[in-house]
Amino acid sequence: MVDRTLDASGLLCPMPLLKTKLELNSMTPGEELEVIATDSGSARDIPAFIKLSSHQLVSSAETDGQYRFVIKCGA
Known part of the structure; x- marks a missing residue:
């Protein structure tokens, strides 16, 4: 179960x-962020x-051109 979801689908590099x-900067350490992106550069950049x-x-996972990342916010 993630704390927040960021849908960056349709955005091109470097926006995802x-x-x-930005989203991680507004989160508390220990919270988890799910990021959904469609830009293939996200698989490398994030x-x-x-x-x-x-x-x-x-x-992290890729399914049919959709990239999903779950990130635990650090200190």
Whole structure:
């Protein structure tokens, strides 16, 4: 069960990543954010950002051109 969902479907790079960063900045550590995107760049950009941040990538999946990420907000 996630705390928030960000639907970035239809947005082109770099908007899914920027909106993900903004949403995480407004969250409390430990909360989980689900991100839904259709831009293929998200499959590369979002995990790369998470590796450089205090956040944790809980899961990621791609189905029929739709990318889903669950991210646990870090400190």
